[in-house]
Amino acid sequence: MVVGLEVHAELLTKSKMFCRCSTRFGDPPNSNVCPVCLGLPGSLPVVNGEAVRLAVIAALTLNCQVNLRSRFARKNYFYPDLPKGYQISQYDEPLAVNGYVMIPGPPPKKIRIRRLHLEEDAGKSLHAGDDITRAAYSLLDFNRCGVPLIEIVSEPDISSPEEARQYLEELRRILEFTGVSDVKMEEGSMRVDSNISLRRAGQDQPGALVELKNLNSFRAVVRALAYERDRQSRILAAGGTVLRETRGWDESLEITVPLRAKETSEDYRYFPDPDLPPLVLSEEWLEKVRREVPPLPEEKREYYVNVLGIPAYDAGILTSSRKLAEFFDECMSEGADPKVASNWILSELLGYMNSCGLGPDAIPTSPEFLVKLVKLIEKGVISGRIAKDILVKMAETGRDPEEIVREEGLQQVTDEAFLQQVIDQVIAENPSAVEGIKKGRSKAIGFLVGQVMKKTGGRANPEIVNIIIKSKLEWIRDA
Amino acid sequence: MNDDALWNMKASALLELMAAGEVSSVEVVEAFLDRISEVEREVGAFLEVMQEEALAQARRIDKLRQSGEYPGLLGGIPVAVKDNICAAGAGCTCGSRMLADWTAPYDATVVRALKEQGAVIIGKTNMDEFAMGSSTENSALGVTRNPWDLRRVPGGSSGGSAAAVAAGEVPLALGSDTGGSVRQPAAFTGVTGLKPTYGRVSRYGLVAFASSLDQIGPLAADVKDLCLLMDVISGFDERDSTSEDRPVPSYSQALSRSTRGLKGGVPKECLTQGVSPGVRRCFERALEMLEELGIDIKEISLPMTRYALDCYYIIAPAEASSNLSRFDGVRYGVRAETESFEKMYMRTRRNFGPEVRRRIMLGTFALSAGYYDAYYLRAAKVRTLIRRDFKRAFEEFDIILSPTAPTSAFLLGERTQDPLSMYMADVLTVPANLAGLPALSVPCGFEEVPGSGGGGEGEMVRRLPVGLQITGRPFDEETVLCAGHAFYQAVAPGVEAELARMRKGLGRASQGSTRCCVQGSG
């Protein structure tokens, strides 16, 4: 099985590829448009430098060779959501070539990347019917039109659905971690097309190429490739020939269906875009970007383990997403103890987030507040138990922990005279526990401490309570 | 009507009068509006006249002047704009049925610059559809006639702008030049026109025909007026990635420079390209006058320019085929309502006229898989060689001289059935577009052609203007304009006397003969 993947990822720029319109997702239809992205007569494209920078970062982290001179070309075809009648892309002079990604396997394998280039996205069509040929009418939203994309084309090095999944996960992790893209397949900011062909045992030449479209999730990629592998091998086993065609993945039926025969490939009449001079990068600029490339997850993970002394498993979770690692890094620069901060993030914060289904890009509090909370425990202002409740309040309301402690009177009680009173009361109310202690059952001490905490609403300083109870009971035992 | 009517004056003179408070901008604009209504029936230069907006802008300028404020370099001067350049709120038809009802929602950078410098946009001028043509006959929206002989074409594609200036309907106008579309009509109508260096003037807001060749250029009665427009429209624009970020000189001030000792080259190829005897005589006389001005003239060779026209007719249609894809009826312009979206495309695009369709097909073919290398790529290589020819020539010469067009204005209908003879009208102008060079057309004399004959108004011969083309180094418009100015000063008395005579003949007694001309031209 020979598979090549074409991945489109939207770049995380504020403005579009060739104009200054916002790239925000989810705005009212046709609100982020201008003469340029609507293709009005007379308008001209101007390259977004930030898009070039992000694409170069992607190219560098994918081990590509960046071309100092590349060119934009026009890909000509007619479709209602393509306002100029051509897409500005790159063709024979792409931004970067010859990269690779390592997938974990087992065994680990190098998947080569043929090219990485910049282009603009098209608008969105909404058909009142199954597709444009059968719809009574279609609606168009041009907010997405002109959003910068990179297209990453792999060599046909992938030989199983599982390898395809690993390659995509690796790409997604790298693009997300370097801040190049938010790679959300459900919002369409990452899209995957696949080529698949089967090679008969003992033959060098792969068979006819089938192109797969409508792969809207990693799961869909894996299932569609597995389905195609089985379909094609059944045809070959029966002595038939696989047709060169484009097929679409039907999510509900879990099958691929033919979209159009691909006997002659469509002629896009590519030619250099005369509106844009060649994209020329200087060596110095490229060096500068190289230095700005954020460390990759594995580099970060090593740093957390070796320098900060965080357990390898915990470091792995912290670096599983860029947002989470960034959150942790900011806690460090706020002066938190690495292990303490890591524990709070992993057990309490992530625990809370999992329970309400929040992803790593929706962390409900700030690093500053989390560090404040940890410091409140260190200074003995609150107990660890109370802190957990405060964290939930912080997450629910986004408030400052100091403010919560102050307003709700949650400060730890360290006043010995007051605690003596409460403890005396507890001892008086629990004669059987006291008896037990007298008989040497030390577990009962914990019970008494618990009772004190209950009476003080958890605010008593447990260490002080412990000491006082012990000293009182010693006196009882001795007596 | 008299010779010192306001509409008969140049922009430079009108600016002086307004600055001195002798006339107001409203008076100037009204004079031109009157002139337009007087001669437009014959000339047909405009597709839209913005009377209300023009008068409102004139009143604003007058108010500024009265309160002692500077109204800008062109404060109160009417300017006509070719109808492929966007001006917010005005139509922008490109001479096409496709955009007959489209109103531009934004200003082209040049239009914004004009407005900022106090110019009064007075109307939008007729043109060959999408600037494809050399006679303005390809306009789907009206006929423009050459004011020198109403039986004849004004040239094209900026025929409306050239005819409007020649007829005294406006002192200044903007055109666009892809293969000669400013210079050739300037030559045909006896006015001056400049194609600036590619990248000197922003193309933002110019509806693209062939993006690597298009350049907006000014038309005016003389070089001095031309410089007024150049001073306003030149310069880098961050909205146009092909505009060049380099300093812009004051062209008006450059005119005082001496031309003595300049070296002028005459390509020996230029007189072999079907040049008429009358044009040749004018050109040879012009060379003598240039020598009298101290310009040193020698023959040179630009061998690759022989292939310029072939090269142009691959590159320009190829780019056009892609540029015109956006006219699909989806978002703006005409839409054919049909049952399927594919039919919508096909039917909508039938609104293109025959010449536009011809070029879209040519260009689509030249870019198709299997033909790309043989056509587009080879043309791109020839283009590089043509550039190299010029580069070598400019190591020795400061300017290159040729006639602007091989003939003077031809008759309406004379070449419409034969596209190749129409294409020949650009043979001397396309090299400057392919090489991206600045090139000026300036009136240099008259060719005598048979008149309308017969009794009454009929005459035995008709004198038609001929243009001299001066091409310069990239971004050296100054030398080109300076030489053009010196030359024009020498021919001005004769040229302007003829111009005044021609203008007098318009709008008054020629109704009868116009009708006769139309019938005569078939």
Ligand SMILES: [Zn+2]
């Ligand atoms: Zn936009």
